[in-house]
Amino acid sequence: MMKHLTTVFASLLVVAGLAATAAGVRFEAANNASTTPGGQRFDEEYGVGYAVQVMSEASFFTWKIFNQTELADRRAAMDDRVKLVVNDINGNILGFESDSESSITLNAGYVNNITGDVRTLVTGLLYHEVTHVWQWGQQDTNWTHGWVYEGIADFVRLRAGYAPPYWVQPGEGSSWDAGYSVTAWFLDYCDGLRPGFVTVLNERLKDGYSDDDFLQIMGKPVQELWRDYKAKYGG
Ligand SMILES: *[C@@H]1O[C@H](CO)[C@@H](O)[C@H](O)[C@H]1NC(C)=O
Ligand SMILES: *[C@@H]1O[C@H](CO)[C@@H](O)[C@H](O)[C@H]1NC(C)=O
Ligand SMILES: *[C@@H]1O[C@H](CO)[C@@H](O)[C@H](O)[C@H]1NC(C)=O
Ligand SMILES: *[C@@H]1O[C@H](CO)[C@@H](O)[C@H](O)[C@H]1NC(C)=O
Numbered sequence: 001m002m003k004h005l006t007t008v009f010a011s012l013l014v015v016a017g018l019a020a021t022a023a024g025v026r027f028e029a030a031n032n033a034s035t036t037p038g039g040q041r042f043d044e045e046y047g048v049g050y051a052v053q054v055m056s057e058a059s060f061f062t063w064k065i066f067n068q069t070e071l072a073d074r075r076a077a078m079d080d081r082v083k084l085v086v087n088d089i090n091g092n093i094l095g096f097e098s099d100s101e102s103s104i105t106l107n108a109g110y111v112n113n114i115t116g117d118v119r120t121l122v123t124g125l126l127y128h129e130v131t132h133v134w135q136w137g138q139q140d141t142n143w144t145h146g147w148v149y150e151g152i153a154d155f156v157r158l159r160a161g162y163a164p165p166y167w168v169q170p171g172e173g174s175s176w177d178a179g180y181s182v183t184a185w186f187l188d189y190c191d192g193l194r195p196g197f198v199t200v201l202n203e204r205l206k207d208g209y210s211d212d213d214f215l216q217i218m219g220k221p222v223q224e225l226w227r228d229y230k231a232k233y234g235g
Contacts, residue, residue: 018048022056023063025077029055029084036088038112045118046111051084054123055104058130062156066134067199077102077133084126086111095125097132104129116165124162131156137205145209148201151183155191155198158184171233176226189229194218 017030029051033039059082068074083103095106106125114121131153132138138149157163163181170189173182191197197217204213214222 018052020052020056023060024071024080025056025059026081027052027055027059028081029086031086033086033088033108036108036112038088038108038110039086041114041118042086042106042108042111042122046122048084050119051122051126054126055082055084055130058123058127058156058160059134061127061160062131062134065156065159065198066202067196068134075134075136082130082133095129097129099132099138102133104133120162121164124157124160124164127157127160127162128153135205136202137208145177147177147179147183148205148209150179151187152198152202154180154184155187158188171230176222176229186226186229189232190214190218190225 017028019026019028021027029048031039031042031048034043063069063074066073078101081102083101084106085103086106086108088108089105090109093107094110095104097104104126106122111118111122132149135149135152137145143149154167158181163184167181168185170185172185176183176186187198187201194217200217201213204216211222214220214225218225220228
């Protein structure tokens with residue numbers, strides 16, 4: 001406990017935020033928009049201390065989904081550190097993760113616009129962004145298969161119980177590769193048929209995505225799985 005507090009106070013001085021270390025990873029959060037309405041709302045209804053706790057919990061949850069019980073199984077975060085910064089960004093953006101730095105940005109403007117429960121929605125967003133830190137395959141770039149990475153991040157959010165009200169419903173969407181919640185519900189369906197599907201998919205993504213991943217893991221082509229999935233929900 002003392003050690004933890006020492007870390008916390010030391011980092012307060014350094015980044016005007018909070019930090020804690022768990023499983024060899026340092027979790028840090030700072031509010032760089034405290035003077036804006038959204039930043040104030042973040043401080044009042046969420047807080048950097050709570051964000052540090054949630055990022056740590058979300059990491060353990062993600063490792064569990066990915067079946068990465070050993071440190072050696074996990075992808076390393078840059079400098080073994082996961083950072084959150086609340087910033088006021090122009091535009092209709094909720095937040096994002098910058099993979100080269102394992103850093104998460106939360107848009108204060110989004111927090112200001114939230115009409116529902118700030119705690120639940122921001123926590124859900126953090127689960128999504130924290131998943132990006134730990135998932136394999138993002139070097140499969142130009143974001144050519146961005147949908148699969150976004151789908152997995154939302155799948156973890158879903159399994160953690162933080163599917164937000166603005167998501168599509170299960171069975172909605174016109175293609176498995178629409179990304180985000182459309183893909184998350186589809187992955188949830190596949191994982192229901194074959195528990196551990198997402199674990200294995202994530203593992204295979206080390207070598208980049210291919211439609212063959214679905215065939216190899218599920219024994220059926222992705223197109224056929226999608227048709228079955230749509231049929232389950234009445235087309
Ligand atoms: C904090 O906000 C200022 C002003 O918007 C910006 O220039 C700076 O890059 C931000 N710092 C971080 C760490 O994001
Ligand atoms: C917040 O709402 C305003 C007004 O509707 C909108 O212009 C702005 O883009 C929204 N910001 C975010 C981050 O969603
Ligand atoms: C990534 O994009 C660049 C420029 O758009 C292109 O030259 C390159 O071939 C792309 N790489 C892959 C792997 O698609
Ligand atoms: C999880 O890991 C254990 C131990 O390495 C392994 O036996 C098991 O098959 C894995 N489960 C999945 C779904 O990959």
